[in-house]
């Protein structure tokens with residue numbers, strides 16, 4: 033199977049089209065209080081394409097490469113899918129809790145590939161004291177997501193692709209507070225597929 037950016041562009045394009053229609057309808061009705069200004073439209077569409085497309089398609093591409101590299105992992109995922117979903121229906125969200133191994137593999141792909149190692153830049157809105165440092169208001173700060181995703185204590189052998197990082201001794205899915213590919217802190221973005 034070939035995964036192209038187009039496969040993730042399609043839903044974004046659909047949403048962009050919905051925004052355009054809403055914008056036009058709002059304008060047609062001369063609704064002065066409408067949220068749909070041309071600026072909102074441009075921001076929403078560029079957010080969807082810029083933030084939502086490349087991240088998802090690159091993650092899927094890396095995921096497929098890892099599944100090719102580790103056929104024993106792929107076989108276990110296939111077995112779990114066959115057992116829980118089978119061949120006669122589409123998967124649904126309720127299946128997720130019954131698929132700890134597949135859930136762990138998806139998490140491990142995101143942890144291992146460390147897609148956005150330094151997150152996006154942020155600025156402190158007030159003077160901040162952090163350990164022995166005083167960070168003046170307005171300073172641009174980068175949070176190192178690598179330092180968390182590849183933390184050696186939380187994930188032994190962090191450079192090794194191992195779904196066991198997210199499984200307990202009984203094979204149940206093990207949540208980790210160190211799983212933060214979508215950012216850190218209270219502004220954590222939850223638009224991603226696992227968010």
Ligand code: HEM
Nearest residue numbers: 079083084087088091147148151152213214215221223224
């Ligand atoms: C594997 C998939 C994804 C990953 C790893 C990911 C990761 C991230 C990260 C690390 C940030 C920066 C957060 C911050 O500023 O602290 C971010 C921001 C954002 N993401 Fe995602 N994301 C993914 C998918 C998506 C999708 C599917 C959408 C929308 C459909 C989306 C929309 C956004 C938006 C709107 C922002 C904020 C951009 C801004 O502040 O200008 N992301 N994402």
